[in-house]
Amino acid sequence: MTPIRFDDGTGLDLRPIEPTDADALVEFHNRLSVESTRLRFFSPHPVLSAGEVERFTHVDHERREALVAFDGDTIVAVARYDGLPDSDIAEVAFVVADGWRGKGLATSLLHVLADLARQRGYHRLVADTLCENRPMAAVFQRSGFPERHTIDQGVLHFAMELDAPVP
Numbered sequence: 001m002t003p004i005r006f007d008d009g010t011g012l013d014l015r016p017i018e019p020t021d022a023d024a025l026v027e028f029h030n031r032l033s034v035e036s037t038r039l040r041f042f043s044p045h046p047v048l049s050a051g052e053v054e055r056f057t058h059v060d061h062e063r064r065e066a067l068v069a070f071d072g073d074t075i076v077a078v079a080r081y082d083g084l085p086d087s088d089i090a091e092v093a094f095v096v097a098d099g100w101r102g103k104g105l106a107t108s109l110l111h112v113l114a115d116l117a118r119q120r121g122y123h124r125l126v127a128d129t130l131c132e133n134r135p136m137a138a139v140f141q142r143s144g145f146p147e148r149h150t151i152d153q154g155v156l157h158f159a160m161e162l163d164a165p166v167p
Helices: 019-031 034-041 050-057 105-119 134-141
Strands: 002-005 011-016 064-071 074-083 089-096 124-130 147-152 155-161
Touching (some): 002 105, 074 105, 134 155
Antiparallel strands (some): 064 074
């Protein structure tokens, strides 16, 4: 596990997801607020299906990657990318436990995912977030990656270039 440390002295352990994390992932999702799941899935999503758990915990760590942040034995954040077919673009998505928001965790996860994606030949990350999800939009806008975004029907579409140096 790789430690992530925050300015307030707190820290988490970060590692790639494993199939054995299925139960911990379900528990994490069950602890999320209705609003958190709505912002992540764009609609209420109270329960992960068995198929979703399988898909989220079984990644090849090349075209599909997922990272989990732990506070002790408890998952408090998940970040992932999925490579788009026949391209050098990967789509990223995040969900952070309510109590861990505002500490810079999503930003840290974005930078780790970007490094991994770059190492695996991706040149651009894309992401969608609801326009009302200002904290997530701010993560992308303040990431240091050159980005552009468009808005369509209440959804912000971000594209971040990985080839430019990040300050």
